[in-house]
Amino acid sequence: MGSLLDGYSSPAYDEMFAAGGGPHPHTKALYDALQLLTSTDLAERCAARDRSFRDQGVTFSHSGGESVFPLDLIPRLIPADEWDVIEAGVVQRVRALEAFLDDVYGEQQVLKDRIVPHALVTTSTHFHRPAAGIRPANGVRIHLSGIDLVRDGQGVMRVLEDNLRVPSGISYVVENRRTMARVFPGLFLQQHVEPVAGHVALLLEALRAAAPAGVDDPTVVLLTAGVYNSAYFEHTFLARKMGIELVEGRDLYCRDNVLYMRTTGGEDRVDVVYRRVDDDYLDPVHFRGDSVVGCPGILNAARAGNVTIANAIGNGVADDKLTYSYVPALIDYYLGEQPILPNVPTFRLEEPDVLAECVDRLDELVLKPVDGSGGYGLVIGPHASDAQLAAVRSEIVSNPRGWIAQEVVMLSTVPSQVGEGLAARHVDLRPFAMNDGQRISVLPGGLTRVALREGSLVVNSSQGGGSKDTWVLTTRHAPIEERDWPSYDAGAAQSFAPDPGPMTGMSGQQEQQQQSGPRSHPQSAARPQQDSGGRPC
Amino acid sequence: MLSRIAEALFWVGRYVERAEDTARLLDVHFHLVLEDPTVDEAKSTAVLSAVMGVLEDAPVETKALLEMFGYDDGFASSIVGSLHSARENARGVQEALSSEIWECLNKTFHELPPRVQAARAFGPAPFFSYIRERAALFAGLAESTMSRDHGYDFMVLGRSVERVDMTARLLAARVISPLPGDGWIPTLRACSAHEAYLRTYQRGVESQLVLEFLLLDRLFPRSVFHSLVVGEDALVRLDSTAGRLGSGDEARRSIGRARTDLEFLATDQVFVGLPERLHQLQRVMTEVSEAVSHRFFAGSAAISWSPEEGSE
16 A cells, blocks of 8 residues: 655655655654555544634634634654754844844934945835834833744745734644644654643733833733734634733723723723734824724823833834845844844845846746735746736836845745645745743744645745644653742652442442342442551551 | 623623523424424414514414524524524634633534534424533533633623523413413423422422412522522622612612512412513513613724814
């Protein structure tokens, strides 16, 4: 009987198989397990997965309906030593971007030193003057970030883009793991995988740490646009896992620059708002006047230092795709370090020579709008039609600041479920970093997104992408011991058997059945043992 | 607790109870028509529709009745419609419910279409018991997984209000088209009260005793009196302003008066003005619901504003 991996081939670097054809050392155990998998078995596990997701309501809204979040059952593995590099690279990047934001909304020294051009900031649609001068209580602006990574044809991990506004996906990381353990427990047996569920608590820590000065026990809320928002499941998930209120704009109001929520008891003061609403909709007083999902006055409350908005307003200036091209320089400028994770080669089209060179070879490049997200507006040259290329060319020529061009990266592949078998599909990786002002911690692994169509390089879930459980393998076997925990004798856990009650064993039953027969001995094996158990020997 | 969440929990409690009670109501009707040859199907159907407040274009046969009150997802008072509403409300406040409760409601919602199909093809009895089981699961999960905070109280209040209302309707359906003694058995069963009744009275089914039991019994959890007490207790816990004298809370006054009215009713007076009494109970529940909304949920309505004329 053949394996589902027979005839597997990848057009790029493969996360499971080395160039020679055999599995990488760290994927050997998974490879062996998959050898035993049949298509019937896989189909049954898929059905169990779908039921589990459907019943729990793990969905995202998609063109008006609710779609189950697509999880591919074959995990993506990252060895421990490689993860250490990724983690250090993500932390370094977040540190540099925090410093950049602090500078841009403060002294603007980076502009005076001409590390980045003045126009980069002033022409960014996400640079918000009202945010200038707001200094967060603990200096943190990027409480939760998602740094998108891809692996190129040579196996090098590169940063594709930064998400510093409202990155989503962390709930799917946790749910994917839970579901994998439910429907595919056998895969976990031979390896040690870093757990992910506890990391939501670190987000709560980061949010609490961001409270305005003088608030000991802050009230943290999560602001959602409502039940029809595409990431609503994630909002409820995070609110539940953090134990905080999930509020909508209509639940909040401001009075005298203090933010309150309407409760059955009247009002409760709010100290930290983890908002999952875009800047433009957050405050109709300052931004879009027609927004009803925000709260009028919230920005002034933040400026007055009475409430912390997380992530901070105006972070978009740092994850603008043109700013992205300057991040290696920013790492050098603020930290004096070399970037641990390199960028994808990127062309700034606003420079006339670069533009001239690029427009001639658009069919070899990836074109991205600088303030887009979710894969909207993205054009992949080699896959685009002539008409699409002509359209994007005229857009670029008329607005070069609005676009960047990148070399096509042949994203690495992972075996993924296609029909009844497994085939190579391209993936990226979004690790999540949480910053509490003392420490930046990275959730081990992150969200691996997979392009389900053959050859496709677009992984966004809004574009029909799926996801994979991401395993960071660990060599650590013993759990970390809790500090300040008194040590107990191993024998202290010894106890007697639970009380079986009066009618156990055969005695009662036999008595009733054999009323005229010989009586059985009442002391049968099931008597409670405390009579003889607790005495010193 | 947020007003919006309190309101949603109150209605989750109401909708789940409504779905369950409607299933019970239809179950009685279905078995009566099926098992008792003397029952006039058209009349019984019309009475049931009237009791549920549908007066125009009311269904005349059992099949249409089941479609309307059982399976129509566009009709708010149907079983399916109520469960849709319960799930929609729960979806907006998932984080305030335990994930088990949310999963229970969500799973039920997804299982309804095949269940309805099976009910149409093979008869509604398994569908009714399924609904009762899911409602029991919901109640059990609420009991064992929810903290006894105000959210729980609002849900219990909603459930009690709905139970009083629906039990009154269930009794009204029987009172208008009376049946001798044994004719009450399906009604008792619909309230899961047949065996409890037999153990309490240790004699055959008599209409006077059935009415006493379902209206006035202090211990049986589906009796009107007991439901009023449970609802009133929830309101007492929610009302933090109670002082030494009377009650400033209108909902509590209404429900308290209704409870006293039954508590001190002489058992031989149970037939006096009975239809009016049942109707009054339904009216009081509407009052309670409105008073609760007014006091606790105000401000949860969606807001909208328009920019000043002349501003950009």
